[in-house]
Amino acid sequence: MPDSPVLIVGAGPTGLTLALTLQRHGIEARVIDKLERPADLSKALAVWPASLEVLASLGMHDAFSQSATPLRSVTFGDGAKRLARVDMGEGIDSAYPQPILLPQSKTEHILHEQYVASGGRVERGVELVSLDEDGDAVTVTLRDAHGHEETTRVAWLVGADGARSTVRHALGIEFEGYTEPALFLLGDVHIDGGDLDRHSIHIWWHNGGTVALFPFEHDVWRIIVEREGSPQTAGDDSSADTPATLEELQQAMDRHGPPGTRLSQPAWLSSFRTNERLAVRYRGARVFLAGDAAHIHTPAGGQGMNTGIQDAFNLGWKLAYVLQNRGDAQTLLDSYEAERRPVGIQVIDHASRLMHMGMSRSALVRFVRDLAVTVLDHMPALQMRLRTEMSETDITYRTGPLLALAGDSRHFARGLPGTRARDVHWTDAADGTARTLWPSLSPALHTLVTFGEADDIAARAAPHTDAVQIVRLPGTGEHAERYGFEAPGFVLIRPDQVVALRGSAQDGFILDRYLERVVRMGSAPAA
Template sequence: MSETAHTPTTPPAPTTPPAPTTPPVLIVGAGPTGLTLALALTACGIACRIVDKAAERTQVSKALAVWSGSLEAFAGLGVADSIIDAGIRMTHMRVGDGARELATMPIAEGVDSAFPFVVIIPQSETERLLAEHLAARGVTIERGLELVAVDQTAHAVRAVLRPAGHDDDRADSAMTAAYVVGCDGARSAARHAMDIPFTGYTEPQTFILSDTTMAGPLDPTSLYVWWGAGGSVALFPIGDGVWRTFAMRDDPDDQSPPDLDEMQAQLNRCGPPGLVAGDPTWLSAFRVNERLAERYRRDRVLLAGDAAHIHSPAGGQGMNTGIQDAVNLAWKLAAVLQGRGDATTLLDSYEAERRPVARQVIDGAAQKLHVGMVARGTTTRLLRDVAVSVVSKLPMLRRKLQVDLSETALRYDTGALISRPAPQSAHRHPAPGERALDGPHGEGPFWRHLSVSHHCLLVFADALPPALAQSRSHCGTAIAVVTVTLTDDPDGVLAARYDARPGSGDWVLIRPDQFIGARGRADDAASFDAYARMALLPAG
């Protein structure tokens, strides 16, 4: 500036410092669902804030089983190895009646997965490991805070938080976020704030459980389901000689926690012979609720995990269903916040895809509970014995049971993202809405290319077909391209897994949650473009 240039006669107004960056997503609840959601969002480059009412993470075992479907989801987050290393791989399910072992069946038999097994790990450990991974990404759980109010506008959510246990609203703090996700359990404050009905029923029976040491002839890599004249028990190894015992109490009105003597009496009358329980670390009595939220989203507030669905622990599906809710939702929220795709289509597809899954899980868990625990009497006992004998001798039935438990048979049939393929691809599997499959790719497994942070465009050629290359170019880093050459797949195993022709340019678009988004032949860019408009291309 020259000396003769005009200078203001009044000083400029002081510059206001920029407001602190507010994370666009508030996650309420730091259980496995909330932690998985936070990990997935941060992997996608989306900042989040995660709060929890509890002053510290759970110290009891709670949910134990991590099934194949959840291990696949954890693999896409880079945390599967931590979970597997810290847990116990189960090898068999043993079923018996009184002094007789009726059957020993392999676990995860016939499960088509990169992780064809179930890992037993206490929920407390699962939460610890997920929290450590989240802390490594710079996100700290804010504990002792509960959600007390939510106010929405067309563009944001104002959430009011309060120190847990305080009644004075002078301690409240407010934040504004683009979205709030309630992962805060069966009594979800987020669900209540949105006045979303939680419909279902409560089983009239009272169930009891314990975590104790267990002396006796038990295999620490097996699950046990056993019955006798006095009822049924289920036994699950936790590690270091500790076992979970689950049973139904005779008096349905007695809600008091059991003592060690009561648990031992259950083992004596209907468990495997020769077991002695000791040193309890958890004793609990509870009723089973089977409930489903009537909707998973109200505008900018969404529900996941137990906030959206609860059911019997039979089959060990609850935590797993919540984990997979989180992975399904995370990439869709990320796309919306990054200005890609159609926001309404993406967010509506979360409920359209995941709520039917929860309905199936609730119904299946209720059936397992009634068949395995609630039903009693001589006739029921004989029918169980016969059913176990039949199932254990028929591989097809054994595999169906295991595949259902593993959550690898899930497919999405509803929602706008599940577009019907072109006629030439109509009968090829996996189809849109079905799970991605693993197979060999070069020197390693194909699943190593899958990540929650982007779509994977699998192309059976050494380069993208010209019709697809132009369409893909508009999607930027939202898609990683993986080509499959004859060198990568010399025996055509991966091509066969995807019902594709080696070297043909056939392509499969795999979503970040490892479900198929679209597929087509080399000259079929239309199917890709239709999906890309909904989920990948810049909005507008």
């Protein structure tokens, strides 16, 4: 028998989200991290609405919102001229439409505090040395900070150990992609002057260069700029060995950024090249990759950490079901890569386009960019598209064994199988109380929402009350329209807030099939 149900390698946002999700199913994972103490660098900053939905379901929305800077807009400019401003929370179809800015170190702190408060523990200074999969478990060798080694067996292992993932290397999984030749400078600094809105990201270009500014805590800003003289094609570059300085960043701001700004008190100065890489597969037999271990990309769009959090939330309930001997293990576990790897491709492509457009030195690209952004300021539909892409609320699963159980679903509008669930508002007929759906969703349960007279549908789910909760709504009203119902019907929402099924009151057979393959206890031998 394995010594632990799940070993999570890496205690960053991805690993901790996975550990918290498993906890909600009553499963205590073993979590290790080779760092002896949490990283104190800001790293990722943005937390987008889809991730806030995840964090809220794990009980942490207030902790995040109280610690963060609301991100109200993205402002584009050229020299002294503002080109466009896009309001980021407006019109986002989410229970938590307002994105926030928070240093990754604080995100990790909040996640860690929640995990420990719920009885979890992170073993720090412990690294994975080797792993060996067999049919029943994974044998791993671990080494602590004192050099002591331990060999143990775990049922499942998840590599959430970053871009240089030891787990990915141990599996021999290729990390396909490339490294951008351009060298970028990064600084977390105080900025005075410039009339900068502290609730806005500022993307500014002038004199052939671009500066990106991200606000967080007090008067501290993250500044990213391409180093002057940085190569545009692959090759040797001696400037990579030259440390970034505050003076160099100030020169870049003076040349390319909003006028009248003064930088001071640097907390972090660094230089970096961006990578765009994707693991060719997300799993071995009993080992999975999540977060940066599976995909990395440029920081444009700020979606790397968010994508890892959502990887973990997707995988967590599926691993839990398998460990509980619930559903069909192959159906559940094969769906992880089928759903999440296409998302990795999409996010990498989106970030690459943003980076190349925003940082290009080409005169033609700069002309087209200025024109496009000026048009953006007068086109609400284009602004809405940008907001939605950034929020990640439009991510859709189009393939995989779970989606196949939904039947024919060639359309992927919100509220249909494979898309994120939509919040709805209604008035409780019993007491007149105004209610919303989102607080009822649970990371440990499927939620069957019936609209109108759908007693037969509810009765089919009743034997599975340990895994399915039922929410009964009136058959008419805005809440029904949100899911496209004009007659009695139902939607089944997965624990990761994705619509699993949608059907009429006569479509009980698809619910039966799903419950048999995914939910029923003992429907397949325990993996």
